[in-house]
Amino acid sequence: xxxxxxxxxxxxxxLAIVGTGLMGGSLGLASLAEKVVERVVGWDADPGxxxxxxxRGAVTEAAGSIAEAVEGASLVVLSMPVGAIPAAxxxxxxxxxxxxxVTDLGSAKGRLxxxxxxxxxxxxxFIGGHPIAGSEKxxxxxxxxxLFRGAFWILTPTADTDPAAYGRLVKFLGGLAVHVLSLDPSxxxxxxxxxxxxxxxxxxxxxxxxxxITAAEGGLPLAxxxxxxxxxxxxxxxxxxxxxxxxxxxxxxxxxLHRFQDALGSxxxxxxxxxxxxxxxxxxxxxxxxxxxxEKPGLEPASLMEVLVPVPDRPGVLAEVTTTVGEAGxxxxxxxxxxxxxxxxxxxxxxxxxxxxAGVAVAALEKKGYAPHVAPAV
Amino acid sequence: xxxxxxxxxxxxxxLAIVGTGLMGGSLGLASLAEKVVERVVGWDADPGxxxxxxxRGAVTEAAGSIAEAVEGASLVVLSMPVGAIPAAxxxxxxxxxxxxxVTDLGSAKGRLxxxxxxxxxxxxxFIGGHPIAGSEKxxxxxxxxxLFRGAFWILTPTADTDPAAYGRLVKFLGGLAVHVLSLDPSxxxxxxxxxxxxxxxxxxxxxxxxxxITAAEGGLPLAxxxxxxxxxxxxxxxxxxxxxxxxxxxxxxxxxLHRFQDALGSxxxxxxxxxxxxxxxxxxxxxxxxxxxxEKPGLEPASLMEVLVPVPDRPGVLAEVTTTVGEAGxxxxxxxxxxxxxxxxxxxxxxxxxxxxAGVAVAALEKKGYAPHVAPAV
Numbered sequence: 001x002x003x004x005x006x007x008x009x010x011x012x013x014x015l016a017i018v019g020t021g022l023m024g025g026s027l028g029l030a031s032l033a034e035k036v037v038e039r040v041v042g043w044d045a046d047p048g049x050x051x052x053x054x055x056r057g058a059v060t061e062a063a064g065s066i067a068e069a070v071e072g073a074s075l076v077v078l079s080m081p082v083g084a085i086p087a088a089x090x091x092x093x094x095x096x097x098x099x100x101x102v103t104d105l106g107s108a109k110g111r112l113x114x115x116x117x118x119x120x121x122x123x124x125x126f127i128g129g130h131p132i133a134g135s136e137k138x139x140x141x142x143x144x145x146x147l148f149r150g151a152f153w154i155l156t157p158t159a160d161t162d163p164a165a166y167g168r169l170v171k172f173l174g175g176l177a178v179h180v181l182s183l184d185p186s187x188x189x190x191x192x193x194x195x196x197x198x199x200x201x202x203x204x205x206x207x208x209x210x211x212x213i214t215a216a217e218g219g220l221p222l223a224x225x226x227x228x229x230x231x232x233x234x235x236x237x238x239x240x241x242x243x244x245x246x247x248x249x250x251x252x253x254x255x256x257l258h259r260f261q262d263a264l265g266s267x268x269x270x271x272x273x274x275x276x277x278x279x280x281x282x283x284x285x286x287x288x289x290x291x292x293x294x295e296k297p298g299l300e301p302a303s304l305m306e307v308l309v310p311v312p313d314r315p316g317v318l319a320e321v322t323t324t325v326g327e328a329g330x331x332x333x334x335x336x337x338x339x340x341x342x343x344x345x346x347x348x349x350x351x352x353x354x355x356x357x358a359g360v361a362v363a364a365l366e367k368k369g370y371a372p373h374v375a376p377a378v
Numbered sequence: 379x380x381x382x383x384x385x386x387x388x389x390x391x392x393l394a395i396v397g398t399g400l401m402g403g404s405l406g407l408a409s410l411a412e413k414v415v416e417r418v419v420g421w422d423a424d425p426g427x428x429x430x431x432x433x434r435g436a437v438t439e440a441a442g443s444i445a446e447a448v449e450g451a452s453l454v455v456l457s458m459p460v461g462a463i464p465a466a467x468x469x470x471x472x473x474x475x476x477x478x479x480v481t482d483l484g485s486a487k488g489r490l491x492x493x494x495x496x497x498x499x500x501x502x503x504f505i506g507g508h509p510i511a512g513s514e515k516x517x518x519x520x521x522x523x524x525l526f527r528g529a530f531w532i533l534t535p536t537a538d539t540d541p542a543a544y545g546r547l548v549k550f551l552g553g554l555a556v557h558v559l560s561l562d563p564s565x566x567x568x569x570x571x572x573x574x575x576x577x578x579x580x581x582x583x584x585x586x587x588x589x590x591i592t593a594a595e596g597g598l599p600l601a602x603x604x605x606x607x608x609x610x611x612x613x614x615x616x617x618x619x620x621x622x623x624x625x626x627x628x629x630x631x632x633x634x635l636h637r638f639q640d641a642l643g644s645x646x647x648x649x650x651x652x653x654x655x656x657x658x659x660x661x662x663x664x665x666x667x668x669x670x671x672x673e674k675p676g677l678e679p680a681s682l683m684e685v686l687v688p689v690p691d692r693p694g695v696l697a698e699v700t701t702t703v704g705e706a707g708x709x710x711x712x713x714x715x716x717x718x719x720x721x722x723x724x725x726x727x728x729x730x731x732x733x734x735x736a737g738v739a740v741a742a743l744e745k746k747g748y749a750p751h752v753a754p755a756v
Contacts, residue, residue, distance in 0.1 A: 327595075
């Protein structure tokens with residue numbers, strides 16, 4: 001059954017974006033373009049950036065202060081370098097209303113989620129977030145309503161995460177045509193160290209190395225081909241942004257760097273010893289790995305399925321169910337929770353795109369002792 | 379003065395392509411699409427590949443033997459993995475006519491050019507070539523008439539290179555809308571080790587490393603972002619092709635790999651010691667280097683200039699003049715030579731795109747003791 005996904009009507013959320021640069025600005029543009037919200041109140045520590053965000057239509061209102069930005073907002077998104085997020089949270093916390101959901105777009109989650117936990121006011125919900133999209137450019141000038149379209153958006157719920165708040169955030173994100181993947185915060189950091197932070201450091205090191213070597217000849221030759229250009233594109237990224245990410249995720253990054261150096265030493269060793277079979281095996285394994293790299297999922301749901309998971313009414317069950325599904329590589333398109341009239345139990349309804357993915361989710365949940373069942377989404 | 383470049387009329391060249399896979403097939407498609415030649419005779423050791431090249435229109439005739447392919451051809455292009463080129467040259471050599479120009483598309487040039495030199499029959503001309511374009515795909519099915527469009531095409535003339543033969547090859551390539559850069563064969567190899575072979579090995583090592591680490595979890599996560607995808611695109615390339623290139627250019631590649639390992643060790647050291655200023659400097663230098671990476675030149679000549687270089691009539695002068703210009707990063711769009719009626723001297727006419735580039739060429743030539751002058755091309 002092919003499900004039609006209707007555009008979300010401008011919902012009850014009032015969105016506040018704190019930090020209206022490239023990422024925050026893109027979120028504002030997308031939220032308004034997709035009519036997920038009607039009002040986007042923006043704030044930026046740089047008044048020029050805020051003004052330009054208003055001019056570009058990335059926000060509908062420029063707040064006069066950070067307090068004014070978040071007062072009355074039902075959803076607050078903190079969009080700044082990850083090292084600056086705890087301070088921003090401290091600033092907004094006294095002005096948040098009960099029921100407000102706060103999320104962020106930071107590139108590292110483990111330390112951040114731990115640090116923010118105790119700062120969250122009673123009745124307010126913080127759920128860590130990280131869209132897997134970006135650009136080597138900066139500023140609201142480079143913001144793009146399509147930056148997140150079709151991208152993965154990782155959420156990192158914890159034992160304290162309120163299911164209803166999580167469901168509201170998933171609903172908002174669903175309206176942006178992104179794919180929500182739920183992961184444990186430290187698991188997120190290990191994964192990103194491998195797929196983002198290590199590649200960034202390798203790219204920057206390669207670019208700097210090539211520039212150094214050719215400095216005497218007046219710079220890199222015109223003839224650098226597409227492979228070199230691909231491999232150094234992200235070396236154009238902001239040094240401060242990356243410094244911040246590496247500091248935040250230092251131990252995971254460092255462990256991987258050491259292991260990657262060993263791998264590069266092994267490649268070098270094959271060439272040194274003229275062990276061409278060894279080198280061929282390395283190249284062939286890489287080719288095979290690349291071929292298995294999953295493509296981005298499409299934007300259109302094939303057939304939206306509902307996975308119903310009966311759960312005990314205890315803290316942490318939402319995080320366990322959603323991150324189990326996320327670890328299995330399955331996105332969550334929507335989530336609601338139904339409490340049993342007798343109390344003490346409930347059912348989490350997960351919307352999942354496609355029967356195959358729903359099957360993967362069910363198998364993963366069964367392994368953890370749940371007894372889910374599947375139905376076509378209504 | 380804006381110069382119009384006319385499409386070359388189907389010229390006197392009869393093109394033979396030995397090896398009608400991705401690269402050879404793309405060359406055939408481009409040569410016919412641009413009407414640089416009317417006849418393209420193809421040969422491939424794999425009869426199926428040759429048949430499909432004919433079916434795709436990458437060649438106009440499929441030869442019955444390698445001898446038949448090159449007999450009567452004025453331009454022969456050897457398009458196979460670099461390690462197989464000397465054997466192919468030995469095969470075609472007895473069947474080449476006087477005046478025939480032979481070139482190749484191999485990715486390493488130093489050893490190859492040395493090896494082929496003594497095999498070249500009297501009256502035949504071999505000039506090493508290497509288009510800086512390619513694809514991680516294989517076979518004539520993936521051939522593309524636009525593969526080389528706007529790309530650099532390196533030629534590696536030597537002291538023995540005949541100026542008229544070089545001029546004919548440049549003219550043929552000019553018809554394909556590529557930018558000819560003349561380099562010394564060993565200089566080509568050093569440059570390509572840096573801009574192509576090292577990046578390939580780093581990309582493959584990174585991809586294999588990531589696949590290894592995630593093997594226990596059933597492969598790489600869906601959430602790998604654009605940076606990771608960019609950095610591992612070339613890891614999908616053919617292992618055999620790259621094995622061949624690395625064997626051919628082993629010493630240059632190995633030297634760079636060792637130095638790159640040191641550079642990566644330095645990046646790792648900054649993170650290990652929490653020397654954030656050191657890491658910031660590395661990231662900032664990389665960003666700056668990337669910003670200085672020259673963009674591909676456009677397809678349209680801004681204003682075609684002619685640089686006239688009076689030269690003594692001695693062997694090696696063509697290679698010295700053209701590689702001096704190439705080392706300076708200046709492309710050659712066309713080349714003719716005029717011999718002085720008194721003998722013993724002549725003038726090389728270099729067509730160069732744009733006044734700035736012509737100025738760079740003149741300065742580089744003056745440093746080597748030449749006395750060039752510039753005029754708008756007629």
